[in-house]
Amino acid sequence: xxxxxxxxxxxxxxxxxxxxxxxxxxxxxxxxxxxxxxxxxxxxxxxxxxxxxxxxxxx
Amino acid sequence: xxxxxxxxxxxxxxxxxxxxxxxxxxxxxxxxxxxxxxxxxxxxxxxxxxxxxxxxxxxxxxxxxxxxxxxxxxxxxxxxxxxxxxxxxxxxxxxxxxxxxxxxxxxxxxxxxxxxxxxxxxxxxxxxxxxxxxxxxxxxxxxxxxxxxxxxxxxxxxxxxxxxxxxxxxxxxxxxxxxxxxxxxxxxxxxxxxxxxxxxxxxxxxxxxxxxxxxx
Numbered sequence: 657x658x659x660x661x662x663x664x665x666x667x668x669x670x671x672x673x674x675x676x677x678x679x680x681x682x683x684x685x686x687x688x689x690x691x692x693x694x695x696x697x698x699x700x701x702x703x704x705x706x707x708x709x710x711x712x713x714x715x
Numbered sequence: 716x717x718x719x720x721x722x723x724x725x726x727x728x729x730x731x732x733x734x735x736x737x738x739x740x741x742x743x744x745x746x747x748x749x750x751x752x753x754x755x756x757x758x759x760x761x762x763x764x765x766x767x768x769x770x771x772x773x774x775x776x777x778x779x780x781x782x783x784x785x786x787x788x789x790x791x792x793x794x795x796x797x798x799x800x801x802x803x804x805x806x807x808x809x810x811x812x813x814x815x816x817x818x819x820x821x822x823x824x825x826x827x828x829x830x831x832x833x834x835x836x837x838x839x840x841x842x843x844x845x846x847x848x849x850x851x852x853x854x855x856x857x858x859x860x861x862x863x864x865x866x867x868x869x870x871x872x873x874x875x876x877x878x879x880x881x882x883x884x885x886x887x888x889x890x891x892x893x894x895x896x897x898x899x900x901x902x903x904x905x906x907x908x909x910x911x912x913x914x915x916x917x918x919x920x921x922x923x924x925x926x927x928x929x930x931x
Contacts, residue, residue, distance in 0.1 A: 692798070700802050703746035710744070 837879035
C-alpha cells in the first residue's frame with residue numbers, strides 16, 4: 657500500500673508550474689524564498705524570546 | 716626543537732580546559748547560541764552526503780532512488796546550513812560578538828560565509844543536468860564582465876567540480892576549525908552592560924506667585 661504522504665505533500669507544494677515571484681523595482685524574489693526569509697526572522701526572534709530550560713541542581 | 720615550540724605555544728594558547736570546557740557562562744543559556752553548532756552539524760551532513768555522491772557519481776544520483784535520496788539530503792543539508800549560519804550571523808551581529816579582542820573570530824566567520832557561498836555556487840554548477848548547464852551559460856557573463864572568467868571558468872565542469880568537491884570544502888572546514896578555536900580561546904562574548912537607572916530628576920524650585928493688585 658502506497659504512503660499517502662507524497663500525495664498530501666504534492667497537493668500542498670505543487671512543483672509542476674513556474675514559481676510565483678514578488679517583483680518591485682529591481683527586487684525580484686520567489687514567494688518561496690520570501691517565506692524562508694520570514695521563517696528565519698521568526699526563528700531568530702523565537703530563539704531570543706523563548707526561555708532556555710534551567711538546569712536542575714543536583715541536591 | 717620546533718615541536719617543543721609548537722606544543723608549548725599551542726598549550727599556552729589553548730590549555731585543555733579551554734579547548735574542551737565543561738562549563739559555560741550563565742548568559743550562554745539561550746537558544747540563540749545553538750545556531751553555531753547547528754551550522755556545524757549541517758556541515759557534517761553536507762560533507763558526508765557529498766562524499767557519497769562523489770564516490771557514486773552523477774549517473775547514480777540522477778537515476779537510482781537511493782541516489783536521488785542522497786542528492787536530496789545533500790541539498791536540504793545545505794539549505795539548513797545556510798539557514799542556521801545566517802541566524803547565527805544575525806545573533807552575533809546584534810550582540811556585538813567582535814568586542815573584547817574577538818575581531819578575528821568575527822572576520823573568520825565572515826570569510827567562511829563568503830567561501831561557503833562560493834561552494835554552494837560551484838555545487839549548482841556540478842549537478843550534471845540542464846539546470847547546471849543553464850546556470851553555467853548565464854553565470855559566465857557575470858564573471859567575464861569582471862575579468863576573472865578565464866581563471867574561474869564556469870563552463871569548465873572539471874574545474875568547477877574540483878573546486879566544489881575538494882578545494883572549497885577544505886577551505887570551509889579549515890576556516891570553521893579556526894573560527895571555533897578562536898571562540899574557545901577568547902570565550903563567548905559577554906552581553907552589553909545593562910543601562911544604569913537614570914537618577915531621579917531634581918524637583919523644580921517653587922515659582923514665586925504674583926501678588927494681587929500689583930502694578931502692570
